Amino acid sequence: MAKTILEVKDLKINFKTYAGLVHAVRGVNFDLKEGETLAIVGESGSGKSVTSNALMKLIPQPPGIYASGQILFNGRDLVPLSDKEMSKVRGNDIAMIFQDPMTSLNPTMKVGRQITEVILQHKKVSKADAKKRAIELLTQVGIPFPEKRYNQYPHEFSGGMRQRVVIAIALAADPKLLIADEPTTALDVTIQAQILELMKEIQKNSKTSIIFITHDLGVVANVADRVAVMYAGQIVEYGTVDDIFYNPKHPYTWGLLGSMPDLDNDADELLRTIPGSPPDLIHPPRGDAFAARNEYAMAIDYEQEPPMFQVSDTHFAKTWLLHPDAPKIPLPAAVAKRIEGYLAKGAQAND
Amino acid sequence: MINYILKRLMYILIALFVIVTVTFFLMRLAPGSPFASERNFPPQIEEKLNETYGLNNPWYIQYKDYLIDTASFNFGESMKYKARSTNDMISESFPVSLTLGIEAMLLAIGFGVLAGVIAALYHNKFPDYLATTIAVLGISVPSFILAGLMQYFFAYKLGLFPVSGWKGFNYSILPALAIAFSHAGFIAKLTRSSMLEQNHSEYVKMARAKGLGKWTIVFRHTLRNALLPVITYLGPLTAGVVTGSFIIENIFAIPGLGKHFVQSITNRDYTVIMGTTVFYSIILLFAILIVDILYTFIDPRIKLKGAKK
Ligand SMILES: Nc1ncnc2c1ncn2[C@@H]1O[C@H](COP(=O)(O)OP(=O)(O)OP(=O)(O)O)[C@@H](O)[C@H]1O
Ligand SMILES: [Mg+2]
Numbered sequence: 001m002a003k004t005i006l007e008v009k010d011l012k013i014n015f016k017t018y019a020g021l022v023h024a025v026r027g028v029n030f031d032l033k034e035g036e037t038l039a040i041v042g043e044s045g046s047g048k049s050v051t052s053n054a055l056m057k058l059i060p061q062p063p064g065i066y067a068s069g070q071i072l073f074n075g076r077d078l079v080p081l082s083d084k085e086m087s088k089v090r091g092n093d094i095a096m097i098f099q100d101p102m103t104s105l106n107p108t109m110k111v112g113r114q115i116t117e118v119i120l121q122h123k124k125v126s127k128a129d130a131k132k133r134a135i136e137l138l139t140q141v142g143i144p145f146p147e148k149r150y151n152q153y154p155h156e157f158s159g160g161m162r163q164r165v166v167i168a169i170a171l172a173a174d175p176k177l178l179i180a181d182e183p184t185t186a187l188d189v190t191i192q193a194q195i196l197e198l199m200k201e202i203q204k205n206s207k208t209s210i211i212f213i214t215h216d217l218g219v220v221a222n223v224a225d226r227v228a229v230m231y232a233g234q235i236v237e238y239g240t241v242d243d244i245f246y247n248p249k250h251p252y253t254w255g256l257l258g259s260m261p262d263l264d265n266d267a268d269e270l271l272r273t274i275p276g277s278p279p280d281l282i283h284p285p286r287g288d289a290f291a292a293r294n295e296y297a298m299a300i301d302y303e304q305e306p307p308m309f310q311v312s313d314t315h316f317a318k319t320w321l322l323h324p325d326a327p328k329i330p331l332p333a334a335v336a337k338r339i340e341g342y343l344a345k346g347a348q349a350n351d
Numbered sequence: 352m353i354n355y356i357l358k359r360l361m362y363i364l365i366a367l368f369v370i371v372t373v374t375f376f377l378m379r380l381a382p383g384s385p386f387a388s389e390r391n392f393p394p395q396i397e398e399k400l401n402e403t404y405g406l407n408n409p410w411y412i413q414y415k416d417y418l419i420d421t422a423s424f425n426f427g428e429s430m431k432y433k434a435r436s437t438n439d440m441i442s443e444s445f446p447v448s449l450t451l452g453i454e455a456m457l458l459a460i461g462f463g464v465l466a467g468v469i470a471a472l473y474h475n476k477f478p479d480y481l482a483t484t485i486a487v488l489g490i491s492v493p494s495f496i497l498a499g500l501m502q503y504f505f506a507y508k509l510g511l512f513p514v515s516g517w518k519g520f521n522y523s524i525l526p527a528l529a530i531a532f533s534h535a536g537f538i539a540k541l542t543r544s545s546m547l548e549q550n551h552s553e554y555v556k557m558a559r560a561k562g563l564g565k566w567t568i569v570f571r572h573t574l575r576n577a578l579l580p581v582i583t584y585l586g587p588l589t590a591g592v593v594t595g596s597f598i599i600e601n602i603f604a605i606p607g608l609g610k611h612f613v614q615s616i617t618n619r620d621y622t623v624i625m626g627t628t629v630f631y632s633i634i635l636l637f638a639i640l641i642v643d644i645l646y647t648f649i650d651p652r653i654k655l656k657g658a659k660k
Contacts, residue, residue, distance in 0.1 A: 056560055083565070091562035098560075103553040107652060108575050117571075118561045153651040169561065 002033040005176055005209050006055070011069035013047075013054050016062055020282040024050045026233035028069075029308075032177070037203055037210040039220040039241075041256065042230035045278050048213045051230070052179045055211075056094055057086045073177070092122040095175035099182040101162035105154040111165050112150035118172040137168040141198060160191035167198065171208075178202075179211045184219070199223060217260050221245060226314070229253050232279050232289040238308075239315035245339055248331070249309075249317035251294045258335040288320065296321060296329050356644075363636045370632045371421050371625070375414055378621055385430035385619045404430060404621075417625065426626035431618045437626035440611055445630070447517060448600070448607035452592045454527040459534035459588060464581065466535070467542025471577075472569070474547060482539060489536025494595050498529040498602045515604040526603045530595040534588055538581055545577040552576075575649065582646055589638035593631060 013025035025047045032038050040048050053059050055071055057078060071078040073093065078086065098104040106114060115134040119125060125133070131150070138146035141164040154162055163183060170178055180199065184192035200223055203210055212223055220227055220241065227244040229237040229252065237250040248254055255274035276293035279285050285292065291301035300320050309322035320326055386392060386400055401407050405416060420426060426437035470482040505525060506514040512525050549555060550573060558568045596609035604610075608627060615623035647653050 058556060058559060087562045087564055089562070090560055096557075096560040098553055098557055100553060104557045106554045106558070106572050106576070108650060109572070117563070121562055155652045166557075169557075173562075 002035060004031050005034050005074060006032040007070075007072040008055070009070040009072070011051070011054060011071065012067040013050050013059060014065045014067045016065065017282075022281050023284055024233055024281060025054065026281075026284065028230075028233075028235055030228055030235060030238065032209050032211065034176075034209055035207045036225045037212055037223055039212045039214060039224035039227045040230055041214055041217060041220055041227060043215060043256075043274075043278060045281075046230040047233040048215075048230055049181055050233075052096070052181050052211060052213055055177075055179060056090055056096060057081070057083075058090075058096075088122075091118050091175070092173045093175055094177045094179065095170040095173070097163075097166055097170045097178065097180040097183045100186040101159055101166050102186065104166055105162055107154055110151055110153055111157070114165070115169050115172050118169055122173040134168070134172070137171055138165070140171070141165070141168045142194075143168075159187055160194060163187060163191075163195055164198065167195075167202070171202065174206075175208060177209045177211070179213070181213045182215070183212075185214075185216075196222060217256055229256065232284065233281060234289065234318065236290065236319070237317040239311070239317075243312065243315035247311070247315070248335075249311055249315070249322060250290075250319045251296050251321065251329075252290050253317075254332055254335045255293075258332065258338055260338060288318075290319075298326065356640075359640050359643075363633075363640065366636055367629065367632055371418065371629060372414075374625065374628045375417055378619070378624060379410065381619070383619045385621060421625065421629055426629075427622045429615075429620055429623050431615075431620040431623070437622050440623060441608060441626060441630055444606055444608045444611050447605060448596055448609055451523055451527055451530070451596060451600070451605065451607060452589075454523055455530035455534075455592050455595070456588060458527055458531035459538055459592075460581075461535075462531070463535040463538025464542050464578070466539035468546060468569070468574070468577075470539065470543040471546030471550065474550075479543075483543070486536035486539040486543075489532045490540070492533070494529050494533060495598050495602060497532055498526070498599055501525050501529060502602075515602075517603075517605045517607075522603075522605075526599045526605060529599050529602075530592055534591055538584060538588075541580055541584060542577060545580050546573060549573045549577045579646075579650055582642060582649060585645070586639040586642045589642075590635055593635065 008028055008030050011025055011028040012023070015022040015024055028047075028051055030038065040051065042048055050059065054066070055078075059066070066079055069079065073089065078089065081089070105111070112131065112134055115137060116127070116130040119130040119133055120127070123130075135146045135150055138149055143149050143161060143164050149157075154165070157165060163186075167183075170180075183199065184195050187195060196219060199210070199212070202208065203223065210223075212219075214220060224241050226240050227238070228235045229244070229250065231252050237244065237248065237253045239247075244253060245257075248257060252274070259273050274293055279289050279292065285302075286305075287303050288294070288297070288301040288306050291297040294301065298320055306318050306320045306323075308316045308318050310316055311322065321329055384401075384406070385404075386397055398407075405413055408416075424438070429435045429437060429440065432440075466482040466486060470479040470486075473479045502514050502525065505511045513522050516522055555568060555573060558572050563571070593609070596607060597613050598609075599605070600607040600609040601613055608630070611623065612627040612631070614620075615627060
């Protein structure tokens with residue numbers, strides 16, 4: 001059994017705004033084993049980025065507030081640490097890959113220095129060794145002519161190449177945990193595939209654990225071991241990739257699976273979307289936050305928040321539909337069909 | 352780079368030509384003559400003077416003479432002060448103005464950047480409010496009012512500085528401050544907003560995610576990017592300091608070029624007007640060129656190409 005590297009317990013993050021207190025993350029629990037890849041999926045605004053930034057304590061305070069919870073990294077709680085103590089963790093133990101490579105590099109600093117800076121910050125090595133290591137990293141992430149590229153500025157790189165640089169920076173100090181917040185969203189499709197390929201390679205060649213944030217379930221099937229589905233600041237379903245793809249239990253997960261774009265759709269089959277919009281996080285609704293958009297909602301959904309029901313050893317879902325007394329709702333046929341098509345395609349992509 | 356600079360030099364020549372021409376015709380249009388203030392001039396003498404200085408020639412001859420004189424930097428003698436050539440006047444008074452101008456620019460940039468950085472680092476806290484208030488005051492109070500107030504309080508009441516004149520470093524502090532204050536305010540606001548903008552950018556977040564300390568991030572990452580707009584302002588700043596000196600040198604009775612320039616206009620001292628105008632134009636045009644070149648050293652994204660205007 002692999003060692004648990006990260007354990008998040010009842011994490012709550014609020015933001016103070018003029019309109020009121022935004023409950024962006026409302027009690028998130030999950031854990032991550034060494035070498036494991038966890039995907040966090042969910043619609044825009046569901047709190048994926050806030051959760052991942054919170055893990056590195058990158059939430060600006062104010063307006064952010066760590067309202068409750070623990071972030072146990074190798075058993076040590078990060079929440080009470082000072083900024084100074086955190087700076088020894090950031091980049092060193094936990095590293096992050098940001099969404100938009102066009103803006104996440106400093107435009108007026110040479111790429112090489114942006115990499116060596118991390119190495120020199122966290123490792124006791126000479127400048128020359130740091131440079132050697134940086135060039136190794138550039139090679140590793142697939143950048144041709146690394147010696148020449150080392151001395152160039154970000155604007156001399158294409159988007160895909162910049163994201164490779166960002167990945168090299170993230171890997172620079174051999175982090176134990178890598179958080180990738182939608183690392184491919186800002187790139188065009190062919191480049192996305194290349195970056196994913198690179199991520200998979202990293203995953204294979206190192207014992208680094210990865211948290212992979214995305215709203216593209218197609219990517220999930222490809223890279224993740226486990227999946228956490230987020231909705232309105234909470235994890236609503238949690239399980240292995242197989243659990244989520246073959247046996248999804250939460251109606252929101254059904255909605256996400258059903259709304260995956262599928263190129264070989266029948267022409268008469270419309271792209272399904274989840275009706276309605278996410279709830280107001282300043283005044284979260286009573287009961288199940290998803291109730292208003294849930295076609296299978298029951299009376300209790302508007303009254304009481306559902307607990308996490310355990311489906312199997314690895315699989316949990318937060319919906320009253322799993323209560324022993326609830327009516328048994330079969331997986332909607334359209335969703336089942338989508339899943340089939342999707343898994344077939346995923347298998348092809350893996351070959 | 353060389354191509355670019357040659358091209359820019361050509362533009363400067365064209366600009367100078369336009370400036371010389373416009374000044375020439377504006378001088379003709381303005382009523383009065385260099386000798387108008389000498390009341391009891393016998394008409395014969397005035398006639399003689401006009402002839403000596405070529406003022407009786409048709410305008411196109413005068414224009415041609417001016418162009419030739421200007422091109423050879425021979426601006427002739429002052430029409431007002433006997434036996435003083437324009438070039439002498441410039442070379443005597445320019446060092447004074449240059450000292451004052453450089454002092455004012457250093458003050459404006461130094462205080463401006465410092466106040467802006469502090470305001471941004473303590474965003475929405477007391478130091479921010481204090482710096483912003485002073486900056487807004489500086490921008491809105493005209494330099495001549497500030498000059499008068501400072502003369503009254505610091506020189507007359509408290510006796511900390513001399514009221515006017517130019518006999519040493521002590522004499523330069525108040526006028527330099529008067530010129531610099533509003534520019535410092537402007538630069539402070541510019542630096543502050545630019546720093547705040549950079550602080551919200553992804554690369555600063557990334558720098559934090561790398562585990563760099565707060566101050567390392569400011570000095571290594573944010574400041575350089577935040578100062579780019581300030582560099583752009585150096586051109587207008589030079590122009591502002593020059594025009595500011597026209598007023599301030601008069602108020603503080605400083606024997607600088609600005610004072611001569613203003614006086615030459617009141618006196619219709621054509622040769623001096625022409626000389627100082629051309630001189631100022633050259634300085635300003637070159638200041639802008641230097642700023643553009645400086646920019647490329649600080650921002651690697653900007654490459655000077657011959658094609659760029
Ligand atoms: N600084 C902030 N101040 C106020 N509210 C914030 C702040 N940052 C995030 N939020 C709120 O927190 C919620 C979650 O945002 P988050 O960025 O985590 O969404 P996300 O799941 O990453 O979405 P996306 O897929 O668009 O990246 C949103 O409702 C957002 O408005
Ligand atoms: Mg996000």
